[in-house]
Amino acid sequence: MTILRVLGSAAGGGFPQWNCNCRNCDGVRRGTVRATPRTQSSIALGDGDQNWIVVNASPDILAQLRSAPALQPARYPRDTGIAGVVLIDAQIDHVTGLLMLREHRQALPVYASTAVLDDLSTAFPLTRMLSYYCGLDTHTLPLDGTAFAVPPLENVALTAVPLESKAPPYSPSRNAHRLGDNIGLRIVNRQSGRHAFYAPGLARIEPHVFKELAEADVVLVDGTCWHDDELIALGFSTKTAADMGHLSQSGPGGMIETLDRLPAVRKVLIHINNTNPILDEESPQRRELEAHGIEVAYDGMEISL
Template sequence: MRVRILGAAAGGGSPQWNCGCAVCRAVRSGAAPARTQSSVAVSPDGREWFLFNASPDVLGQIAGLPAVTGGRRTPFGAVLLTDAELDHTLGLVLLREAPGLRLFATPAAHKTLTDGSGLLPLLERYCPVSWTPVVPEAEFALGENLSCRAFDVPTTKRDRFGLDPRAPGRVVGYRITSGGAGVVYLPGVQALTPAVLERIRGCDCLLIDGTCWSDDELPRLGLGRKTSREMGHLPVSEGLALVAGLDVPRIVYLHLNNTNPMLLHDSPERGIVTDHGAEVAFDGLELEV
């Protein structure tokens, strides 16, 4: 199975257009690489790819997938959503020229896209969308030799659209399996509960939420009021040791906020991550699992 990190950053990318933090300054100066917004592509064979989350940077990201060589078709088999956040779904509208889209999302995410942000009715005015409900803990096939199982990731993050904040499936992770190899994709996690840890155990590669290094990162920098947890993300500094103790062969942090000092190669925080045997994702990173 091949996994390609299309976008390694959180919402806004790195650098974020309106931010002058140390990391954004470093990226603009060329001292650190730029990163686009969070998305990955998975393929069992390097020919057929499946897109996990559709970021606002999706058009540039999928340019690296196998090119369409005749007529017009969609260069990936389906889009799977972990939630209905704008940074994971705005790209759906940019795919409106598709002859059709297969969309896998939980009923909670589908309701938000329909009754909240309204992105799905907008997209459906341009192209047909085939929605397959994702039921946590129910395994389903994506293509030949590729299957998925979603699992619920509890969150107390406020629902911006006033829908039921307690609805199951607002945020999910995916365990993706091909030929006996397993990858867990978890770009948003507020707490590593026993149930979430159980879904991670035994996988060959973990792609996990690395939004903020510390809980007070944004308030301390004067860039926002919310803590990392209030935004729905466990700080890396508080979860790193637990994640590293899971005996997963490869751990990659992604969905990295532009303020996260892990983005700087020479930062102490990057050194701590490396010392724990984990990696910091960058756009274009490709993994063979």
């Protein structure tokens, strides 16, 4: 059995965001909005035998590990169930958690594309910084459709799927797309054949991406913003969701319309921004999702494959 556990379901900044007083953040603090706090986006994949792959190392990873006792099997005085970390991009909210794992007893296995490893060795030099601590044992992901595994989880087949989103703002390639700046992840249980597709950052539904969505048993996809101009309308930014590399849920060509085209698979939104009205469990937007058979991920959610 392969277990997919949502460690964190929010976008960068988490929910509530520390300095935000939007209706959602203020309401969850005051108890006037029915919503559940969330940490920043990450999932873990387990084989049922104390071994786990962490996909994206969020800045909240220490809190996430405390909330997931299975990832700390306590077999030795210093121990972890983490066999390796897979990165889908180099965004700060997906890689900063590597710094929190610096006490690892040996070099931490990290799997990422050439583009991501380049950013982490130059613009945001985590590989150099961590060389003074545990160090990183880096593995370059194939982008040609070849599956790979993270030992000892040989029955969990992973495939990196290049997709269109954005490199981090700090990256020299922010506005110059490189293959592998962003990937989705096909996750297959070799024994059952069931599989999931994980893409928390998704700017456009390219034909090969739609094929991945349509063939999966479970999809966990970008749920960042409800409206493309959500942050502009609130006065928080001058950028649209699309400018930041995210496809909004509502409107023509949005995520809801896309997911409606899929067969009867399990459809889950993840990487949800603190401003998104779907966080309010009593909102009309949340009811609209439910009418379309779309779930909203939450920290601690588990899916069996």
